[in-house]
Amino acid sequence: MAYSDKVLDHYNAPRNVGALPKDDPNVGTGVVGAPECGDVMKLQIRVGADGVIEEARFKTFGCGSAIASSSLATEWVKGKTLEQAATIRNTDIVQELNLPPIKIHCSVLAEDAIRAALADYKAKQAATAG
Amino acid sequence: MAVQTPIYLDNHATTRCDPRVVEAMLPYFTTHFGNAASRTHVFGRIAEEAVDKARAQLARAIGATTDKEIVLTSGATESDNLAIKGAAHMYRERGDHLITVCTEHKAVLDAHHALEREGFRVTFLPVGADGLVDLALLAAAMTDQTILVSVMAVNNEIGVVQPLQQIGKLCKDRGVLFFCDAAQAIGKVPIDVEAMHIDLLAFTAHKMYGPKGVGALWVRRKSPRVRLEPLFHGGGHERGLRSGTLAVALIVAFGAAAELAARELPEESSRVLALRQRLWDGLRNNLTHVHLNGDWSARAPGNLNVSFAYVEGESLLMGINDIAVSSGSACTSASLEPSYVLKALGVDDELAHTSIRFGIGRFNTEQEIDYTIARVTEVVTRLRDMSPLWEMVQEGVDLKTVNWVGH
Numbered sequence: 190m191a192y193s194d195k196v197l198d199h200y201n202a203p204r205n206v207g208a209l210p211k212d213d214p215n216v217g218t219g220v221v222g223a224p225e226c227g228d229v230m231k232l233q234i235r236v237g238a239d240g241v242i243e244e245a246r247f248k249t250f251g252c253g254s255a256i257a258s259s260s261l262a263t264e265w266v267k268g269k270t271l272e273q274a275a276t277i278r279n280t281d282i283v284q285e286l287n288l289p290p291i292k293i294h295c296s297v298l299a300e301d302a303i304r305a306a307l308a309d310y311k312a313k314q315a316a317t318a319g
Numbered sequence: 320m321a322v323q324t325p326i327y328l329d330n331h332a333t334t335r336c337d338p339r340v341v342e343a344m345l346p347y348f349t350t351h352f353g354n355a356a357s358r359t360h361v362f363g364r365i366a367e368e369a370v371d372k373a374r375a376q377l378a379r380a381i382g383a384t385t386d387k388e389i390v391l392t393s394g395a396t397e398s399d400n401l402a403i404k405g406a407a408h409m410y411r412e413r414g415d416h417l418i419t420v421c422t423e424h425k426a427v428l429d430a431h432h433a434l435e436r437e438g439f440r441v442t443f444l445p446v447g448a449d450g451l452v453d454l455a456l457l458a459a460a461m462t463d464q465t466i467l468v469s470v471m472a473v474n475n476e477i478g479v480v481q482p483l484q485q486i487g488k489l490c491k492d493r494g495v496l497f498f499c500d501a502a503q504a505i506g507k508v509p510i511d512v513e514a515m516h517i518d519l520l521a522f523t524a525h526k527m528y529g530p531k532g533v534g535a536l537w538v539r540r541k542s543p544r545v546r547l548e549p550l551f552h553g554g555g556h557e558r559g560l561r562s563g564t565l566a567v568a569l570i571v572a573f574g575a576a577a578e579l580a581a582r583e584l585p586e587e588s589s590r591v592l593a594l595r596q597r598l599w600d601g602l603r604n605n606l607t608h609v610h611l612n613g614d615w616s617a618r619a620p621g622n623l624n625v626s627f628a629y630v631e632g633e634s635l636l637m638g639i640n641d642i643a644v645s646s647g648s649a650c651t652s653a654s655l656e657p658s659y660v661l662k663a664l665g666v667d668d669e670l671a672h673t674s675i676r677f678g679i680g681r682f683n684t685e686q687e688i689d690y691t692i693a694r695v696t697e698v699v700t701r702l703r704d705m706s707p708l709w710e711m712v713q714e715g716v717d718l719k720t721v722n723w724v725g726h
Binding site for chain 1: 648667669704707708724
């Protein structure tokens, strides 16, 4: 399979690989996918007092396109408010990375990971507020 | 000296033509271009003699007593189809039941599926975790309606060598024909159609350092005399079993490749085995959580199929892009399903996604193996550092207990 230059770039120099402390109330963690399906993504966000995502990290078990999709997702959510981050669509990722049809599920997983991280953060905030 | 890249370690897919094979073949494109069926003139006779010599070389490589039993084809896929469909159609009055194994090559499996659609009944035997056929299960599957048993010699993914002699004996005792797809075996492990009681044997040039586009089906002529219904009809070439003008140059190359394969097997297999041991030792010294797929001892020398847990196969291939290997990962197949062979062994889908097949061959060197060990170590380590599964395992999480949000 021929990979696009952007996929290769993210694969060779992934952005924001790593982990944030998942017990931190300002950190939201999303883990999506399953090992038996061949891809698992973990995406984390740290949200500032102003409601803006200050930091994002990922770790991905999956093909090059899955790694690139999650790497791109961390770049895109940084600097966005929660509402803005929630508007990122998998189709945007497909377009940016020039993913072939067989790799669209990688972008879907990345969108799911963003949503899962946002949901986790909101649940934690609600728990602390309550 | 720096090792030359890219490195070819995918010798199950195909092999590089041996220069000696190419040299033998070339005159038959230009100087000796005759049609082997044109016996009335010297051009044809030279071609026919060359084909006869190749037949003898092919027969000797598989322990056949006469070169009259070699049917030349376009490759192993055609030979598989001719053997299975040809025997089924010829012997359908005798019975309607066929037996094969679920880890066979697609050409064998799909030929059986086609026969099922015609009304034949097929038993697809399972294999053990070692990838081997259970002889008791095979014996139990045979009925008085069974006409053909098809079991490959060497598996194309995991390299395991089936117990051919015992299978052949069982078939002979029960009066059932035994077909063996030996595409991955010739020149790698000893094959002897007489000692192994094989009735039909398929093989191909491009897996044994010959060109693509030519193969053979060996068809036993006595005790028993095996008859087949042809797939192609036409000029009656190959005793009516395979009409079509013979590809003389390719056949000459096939014969030369077979002679080299048979002659160099003892030396080559021990050399290749040493390279595989070096690769396996190197990988296991450098990395943990490396799993072997398939039996270790009953395995063709050049095959190493391993799973690097927590690193998806396609991403690993992408990282070692100067080394040609293949993966059982779903992402490398059009179907998005992981390898059916690994599945049949009971390998978890999760590990199947992380499998890599190394195929070591005649032209590989120690330097290439050392380079491969270093590159795989580097890339697996890098990818594990960014694998959430690896992180969880380091934290002591049992991945089996995690409630995954699958797709």
